[in-house]
Amino acid sequence: MRLLRAAGRAFTGIPYIVLGYDAATEPGMRVNAAAPLLDKARAVVPVPLDNETIVRANGAAMAVGGAMVASGFGARVGAGIIAASLIPTTAAGHAFWEIDDPMQRKMQQVQFVKNLTMLGGVVMILAGNKK
Numbered sequence: 050m051r052l053l054r055a056a057g058r059a060f061t062g063i064p065y066i067v068l069g070y071d072a073a074t075e076p077g078m079r080v081n082a083a084a085p086l087l088d089k090a091r092a093v094v095p096v097p098l099d100n101e102t103i104v105r106a107n108g109a110a111m112a113v114g115g116a117m118v119a120s121g122f123g124a125r126v127g128a129g130i131i132a133a134s135l136i137p138t139t140a141a142g143h144a145f146w147e148i149d150d151p152m153q154r155k156m157q158q159v160q161f162v163k164n165l166t167m168l169g170g171v172v173m174i175l176a177g178n179k180k
Contacts, residue, residue, distance in 0.1 A: 058118050061170045065115025065131055072108025079104045079142065086141040110134045118174060128174035135171070139164040 072079055080101045087100050096103070111134045117127025143164060145157035 055121065058121055058124055058174070061167075061174065062115040062117070062119025062127070064167070065111045066119065067115075069108045069111030069113075069115055069134075073105045073112060074108075076101050076104040076108065079108075083107075083137075083141045085144075086137060107134050107138060111138075114171075118171070124174055125177060128171040131171045132168060132175065135164060135168050139168070 083104050084100055087096065087103060090096055098106070110130050114127040114130030114134065117123045118131065139161060143157045143161040145154050145161055148154040148157055
C-alpha cells in the first residue's frame, strides 16, 4: 500500500509541478483568460497586483503544492494549496458556459471536467487516510 500511495501522490503532484511552472514562467494567454474573473474580484476586494503577477503567483503556488504532494512532504498542505489555486484557475480558464462556438465550448467543458477530476484527487489527499 505504501508504494501505491507514493505512486498516487507522484501521479497527482507531477502535473501541477509541470503546469504550474509553465504558468509561472510563461503566463501568456492565461493573463487574458484570468482578467474577467480578476476584474470581478477587484470590484469586491482591492487587489493591488497586476494580472500577470497574479497568474505567475498562482502558477508558482500550483508548482509548490504539486511538489509537496508528489514528494509526500506536507502532502495535505500541498493539496490544500492546489485546491485553493485550482478553483479560480478552472473558473477563469475554462468558463465553457460563456462560449458560443459549439466546438470551443465542448473543448473547454472537457477541460473544466478534467480539472474537477484533478480537484477530486487533491481533495482525497486532504481527507487523509480514514479507515
